[in-house]
Amino acid sequence: MFRISAQNRPFMLALAASLLVLQPTAFATEAPPAPTRISLSCVEQPTRQVSFDGQGQVSYTEVAAENQEPITLTIIKTSPGEAYNIEPARIESSAAWLNRAEAVWSRETQVDADNGRLRIDLSNNQLYITEAEADGNAHFRRFHCEPVVADEATGTTAQ
Numbered sequence: 001m002f003r004i005s006a007q008n009r010p011f012m013l014a015l016a017a018s019l020l021v022l023q024p025t026a027f028a029t030e031a032p033p034a035p036t037r038i039s040l041s042c043v044e045q046p047t048r049q050v051s052f053d054g055q056g057q058v059s060y061t062e063v064a065a066e067n068q069e070p071i072t073l074t075i076i077k078t079s080p081g082e083a084y085n086i087e088p089a090r091i092e093s094s095a096a097w098l099n100r101a102e103a104v105w106s107r108e109t110q111v112d113a114d115n116g117r118l119r120i121d122l123s124n125n126q127l128y129i130t131e132a133e134a135d136g137n138a139h140f141r142r143f144h145c146e147p148v149v150a151d152e153a154t155g156t157t158a159q
Contacts (some may be wrong), residue, residue, distance in 0.1 A: 030060055037076045040120070041098070042127050042143035043068060051137045063139070071095045072148065075103070075111050075120065091118075120145070 004137050044065035051059045072094040084105050091100040103113040111120040117130045128142035 037074060038122065039148040040072060040073045040075075040125065040127075040145040041070045041148050042145040045144055047139070047141050049137070049139050052135075066141075069139050071098065071143070073098065073103065073120070073145070077105055083123045091120075 017090065034096065039153070043066055046065055047063050049061045049063045051061065052086070052155040060063065074092045075089055077089050077094065079088050086103045089103040089105040089111060091098060091103050093099050093112060098118075100113040102117065103111050103118075105111050109121070109123050112118065117132075119128045119130070120126070125147070127145055129141040129143075132138040
């Protein structure tokens with residue numbers, strides 16, 4: 001058992017009181033506000049194409065990236081406000097085929113558009129696109145993205 005001597009008792013009481021006063025304030029700090037826009041620079045990665053032959057057999061083909069040039073994406077909350085689990089958003093891109101007027105930004109972890117055929121995973125910075133073809137085949141494209149930091153003073157961006 002631990003004993004506190006009579007001469008140390010006032011010191012220990014003061015220490016205990018200060019910890020009780022300081023502890024609630026340590027947890028009272030608010031989380032930083034959630035971003036209302038995120039900019040990414042994305043490069044396409046090799047992907048897999050899924051095909052069905054005449055007998056219904058499935059084949060998977062590794063496909064080289066269609067374009068190695070970086071593509072920029074900016075995801076913008078269209079109605080920022082209270083911190084809801086899902087918020088409406090839009091996607092602006094340097095590649096016109098990636099622009100989306102309607103998207104859903106979910107819990108700061110992902111953005112979906114086109115009923116899930118376009119998905120941006122914000123936790124691992126990956127862009128996934130599913131392209132369904134008329135014959136039932138599908139092409140799955142994947143892009144690795146890096147956040148782009150904008151310097152508002154100079155108007156320049158850096159990764």
